[in-house]
Amino acid sequence: MNGPLLDYDRLGPMFDRVVADGQQRRRAALDQVRANLLQARAPEPARRAWWPMVAAPALLAAALLIGWWWLATQDLSYTIDGEQQKVGLWISADQRETNLEFSNGAKIVFRRGTKGRVTRTTTDKAQLLVESGQIWIHGPAEGTRWSITTGPYELEGTGTDIELQWLPEQQLLHIDVREGSAELRGPAFEPPPQLRSGESLHVREGEMTRRRAADRSDAEQPDRPAPSMVPPEQEPDLEALDERGPSRRPGSSRRRRTNAGTTDDWRALARREDYAASFGLVEGKFDTMIRSANAADLMRLADVARFSGHSKRATEALLSFRKRFSRHRDAATAAYTLGLIRDSAGSAAEAERWFATAVKEKPRGRLHRSALGRLIKAAQQAGHSSKARAAAQTYLERYPDGPHAELAERIGSQ
Amino acid sequence: MSHPAFFRDETAFLDALKQRHTGAVGYFFDRYHRRVDRTLCAVLGPDAEIPDLVQEVFTRALASIPRFRGDFAQLEGWITRIAVYTARTQIRRRRTARRWTSQAPAEESSVADPQASPEIVDALRRAYTLIERLPVKERIPFVLRTMDQMKLEEVAATCEISLATTKRRLKSARARLDRHAQSDPVLVDWLRRGPSS
Numbered sequence: 001m002n003g004p005l006l007d008y009d010r011l012g013p014m015f016d017r018v019v020a021d022g023q024q025r026r027r028a029a030l031d032q033v034r035a036n037l038l039q040a041r042a043p044e045p046a047r048r049a050w051w052p053m054v055a056a057p058a059l060l061a062a063a064l065l066i067g068w069w070w071l072a073t074q075d076l077s078y079t080i081d082g083e084q085q086k087v088g089l090w091i092s093a094d095q096r097e098t099n100l101e102f103s104n105g106a107k108i109v110f111r112r113g114t115k116g117r118v119t120r121t122t123t124d125k126a127q128l129l130v131e132s133g134q135i136w137i138h139g140p141a142e143g144t145r146w147s148i149t150t151g152p153y154e155l156e157g158t159g160t161d162i163e164l165q166w167l168p169e170q171q172l173l174h175i176d177v178r179e180g181s182a183e184l185r186g187p188a189f190e191p192p193p194q195l196r197s198g199e200s201l202h203v204r205e206g207e208m209t210r211r212r213a214a215d216r217s218d219a220e221q222p223d224r225p226a227p228s229m230v231p232p233e234q235e236p237d238l239e240a241l242d243e244r245g246p247s248r249r250p251g252s253s254r255r256r257r258t259n260a261g262t263t264d265d266w267r268a269l270a271r272r273e274d275y276a277a278s279f280g281l282v283e284g285k286f287d288t289m290i291r292s293a294n295a296a297d298l299m300r301l302a303d304v305a306r307f308s309g310h311s312k313r314a315t316e317a318l319l320s321f322r323k324r325f326s327r328h329r330d331a332a333t334a335a336y337t338l339g340l341i342r343d344s345a346g347s348a349a350e351a352e353r354w355f356a357t358a359v360k361e362k363p364r365g366r367l368h369r370s371a372l373g374r375l376i377k378a379a380q381q382a383g384h385s386s387k388a389r390a391a392a393q394t395y396l397e398r399y400p401d402g403p404h405a406e407l408a409e410r411i412g413s414q
Numbered sequence: 415m416s417h418p419a420f421f422r423d424e425t426a427f428l429d430a431l432k433q434r435h436t437g438a439v440g441y442f443f444d445r446y447h448r449r450v451d452r453t454l455c456a457v458l459g460p461d462a463e464i465p466d467l468v469q470e471v472f473t474r475a476l477a478s479i480p481r482f483r484g485d486f487a488q489l490e491g492w493i494t495r496i497a498v499y500t501a502r503t504q505i506r507r508r509r510t511a512r513r514w515t516s517q518a519p520a521e522e523s524s525v526a527d528p529q530a531s532p533e534i535v536d537a538l539r540r541a542y543t544l545i546e547r548l549p550v551k552e553r554i555p556f557v558l559r560t561m562d563q564m565k566l567e568e569v570a571a572t573c574e575i576s577l578a579t580t581k582r583r584l585k586s587a588r589a590r591l592d593r594h595a596q597s598d599p600v601l602v603d604w605l606r607r608g609p610s611s
Binding site: 038 | 436439440443444447448451452455456459460464465468469472473476531534535537538541556560561562563588591592595602604605606
């Protein structure tokens with residue numbers, strides 16, 4: 001079909017005759033339309049409505065009020081590296097400083113080697129547990145209250161610049177209140193010492209020293225606290241420790257002042273490497289001591305017993321340590337030392353178990369390397385070839401140049 | 415000069431119209447109501463509501479005239495487009511109403527010229543019955559071209575589509591009507607042989 005079948009052009013004249021011509025018939029109606037249009041008033045220009053000018057500021061004020069109320073009723077929260085963190089999680093600043101940034105602008109820096117956690121937050125207060133290490137509280141939120149539990153102490157403070165260091169092995173607590181106020185509660189502190197801006201408190205093995213900023217000989221850095229008053233104990237070189245004994249442990253040769261300033265107690269004798277004499281002083285009350293000593297003393301007692309030839313007592317001290325301080329960072333060291341003792345006693349299977357525990361609890365560092373190397377040997381001696389090969393393979397992957405690499409290669413190739 | 419003599423010039427007339435000057439509104443209606451009436455009739459066919467729709471078109475036009483940026487010569491095309499828009503709205507309004515209420519088609523007898531032959535009136539009614547089945551986008555160019563007898567360029571301008579689109583829609587509308595018309599032998603016969611009178 002090339003075109004339309006019908007001639008639609010015929011519709012036009014028909015339309016003219018029927019409809020268009022009918023306009024005359026609609027004349028009256030159209031005249032009425034004209035009259036309507038002429039009578040119709042032009043619509044008045046729309047007056048500017050008054051209510052948005054009142055409602056908009058009112059809504060804005062209400063939104064601000066709700067926002068302020070919402071913020072004011074929210075518990076403090078914190079982030080690490082921009083990621084929101086849950087209250088209660090353990091924080092281990094193993095490799096580097098860790099910054100906790102709170103929702104009110106305050107910050108807490110966990111210095112390298114510090115372990116702890118935020119245990120609770122409210123709208124204006126944060127509670128922390130510092131297991132060991134050094135933290136720096138700073139920030140613009142002057143109204144923030146802090147409660148820090150560390151060792152046997154509890155610090156309640158309000159401030160914008162407070163530094164706290166707790167070294168459990170040395171029973172050392174150091175607090176610098178550069179700006180703010182704090183109260184320290186703890187054993188033998190009655191009444192609790194109050195600290196004001198510019199004051200510091202040093203507690204070492206129960207002996208408290210209090211200073212004002214002007215008394216200090218060391219210059220303060222106004223914007224950043226000194227890294228550490230007392231360097232934290234480094235992880236021992238355990239391979240050397242096994243061969244040479246505890247006197248080679250870093251820091252162990254330093255002479256320390258005791259709370260009484262004396263050098264004739266068992267700790268002083270231990271530091272002088274007179275383990276037999278030291279053990280002689282504690283032997284009668286060894287059972288009591290391992291139930292009541294703090295973590296540092298318990299490890300020291302284990303060393304004294306072990307290096308004075310009392311492996312059974314050393315084992316008791318170490319087992320007590322693991323029972324009483326199971327989450328302590330030296331718990332893995334205790335396991336490793338138990339492995340050494342069992343290995344020396346010729347009990348390869350038990351040694352293997354303790355070395356494996358140490359490997360599991362300390363998944364990196366020199367202790368891990370040493371425990372893994374010892375584990376290869378103990379597993380091989382215990383007849384657990386597959387476990388020995390697995391440990392050897394891990395060792396070679398992690399420490400191809402380690403002191404047990406040759407043994408690992410030999411075991412791995414079998 | 416087409417504007418009434420009592421306005422200084424065309425611009426003065428438009429200004430007066432925008433200010434709803436009574437004389438300007440009256441002149442505006444007198445000058446264009448036939449154009450509007452014819453366009454509405456062409457699009458909608460014989461329809462008793464035409465006068466109401468004429469008023470609606472002028473009401474829309476007077477409401478929009480402050481925003482009119484053309485000159486006097488463009489007024490006719492402008493108000494014709496408003497008429498087409500109003501007619502299209504009416505078509506859709508009625509389709510919606512029919513879909514939901516089974517409303518009867520609009521009365522048509524009052525629009526037709528009483529002097530017209532009943533045979534022609536009947537043929538035109540039959541033609542619009544078919545035209546109503548076209549899609550709106552084809553129906554409007556088709557009636558403007560065939561009933562109102564606009565030039566193709568005028569159809570394109572009024573519908574605000576291109577000339578090519580206009581031709582394509584007209585061709586499509588005719589082909590569609592050819593198919594529909596087969597069901598109405600009276601109309602087919604009439605369109606082939608033309609009016610008997």
